Amino acid sequence: MSHFTHINVQTQDFDFAHEYQKLRNSSNSDGALVTFVGLVRDLNLQQSVSGLFLEHYPAMTNKVLTQIVEQARSKWQLGSVSVIHRVGQLNVSDQIVFVGVTSQHRQSAYHANEFIMDFLKTQAPFWKKETTEQGDKWIEAKSSDTKKTEDWS
Amino acid sequence: MSHFTHINVQTQDFDFAHEYQKLRNSSNSDGALVTFVGLVRDLNLQQSVSGLFLEHYPAMTNKVLTQIVEQARSKWQLGSVSVIHRVGQLNVSDQIVFVGVTSQHRQSAYHANEFIMDFLKTQAPFWKKETTEQGDKWIEAKSSDTKKTEDWS
Amino acid sequence: MLKVLFFGQLKEIIKTDCLEVELVQGDKQLNTVAMLRKVLQEKGELWNEYLAFGKALVAVNQEMSSDDTALKDADEIAFFPPVTGG
């Protein structure tokens, strides 16, 4: 039983319950466990989405995710951290991303989890293409996401 | 498949994976799902904790939790919300509380989840007694928790 | 008649979890939480100390209330220490 950082980019689905148990079992001193899961939504900008294709820059992705988790660990006292991101073809309601954080205090767990997602959204080299009834469409980055990372500094 | 509010106070353990799936299956339009779990820690104020006894005020608890979720729904656009709180005798590493929130946007899901926990901590009629090697001890409320609820207004 | 409940450490200290209190006490009526609190505090030293304003919270009919909350017959009033769930 000891704290860990687990980062993975994978095509296959992840088992949410299994990831939760690993985090929960990693310590008896962490009273707070916060998870985030991002799911493929069926609507985006009024067009009906049937699926997503996720591309990434393999040599860089793990490096960036590791740095983001290190930054979070330097801001808050955390126990274990898991980040899993899927790539390849996904369908509506599929799980895209998992972030799990344990901490002795709930505020640290909430804030570190949100921080990791905010930076993942703007720094990690993933690109989403939507499959819609009107054909494929690369998703545009949102300026509101850039704004969120600025709010942390 | 439709949004729900689920609130329960129970002595038995809850199945985290089952609660997650219910939230996930409640909508195809919510891209964000945030969960919080509170666990019994083995340390509190340097005394070794072997367990917790949780007492509550049954007639009031559900009422207060329902009001807190309604407040959260009035502040953020949320999909489904689950709040489960256990009472009775708990052991180290047991699950105490589950809060799960879905939303179209991750910031709403994070903030609503934290809001619900902050108000649960200061408004919901639960009281914890720790079982330690030095005997039983009622836990004192923390002023930092009261401060957190004030920060939301 | 008022139904009065006690929870948490308070319940253990005053060794009481529930009691009934007449709404009309002699020539006066317990119109507010403050008046009920005063009557209860007179029941002993520990009652006086642990039911003090600021030490014990109060709910009337399962709603968080304050000293000036009005009381009427058949109300359920609960006194308890600051809550510590979650």
Added chain:
Amino acid sequence: MLKVLFFGQLKEIIKTDCLEVELVQGDKQLNTVAMLRKVLQEKGELWNEYLAFGKALVAVNQEMSSDDTALKDADEIAFFPPVTGG
């Protein structure tokens, strides 16, 4: 030799995912990202438009970089649109 990679929509628009660029081009050397960017932009109209500063982000050896980042032989440079994961 520099290894240059392209990702996302940019890769599709310029129909190129990878190419090699000589560090020394005639009488000049590509000392910075800005100089490499300029050489690449000259490869065509779409290259000019979509590799423009502010439109394409750049990473040097898998680290987010900027126009004044220095380049040396065997570096891996990647250009891509703003990221959209999560």
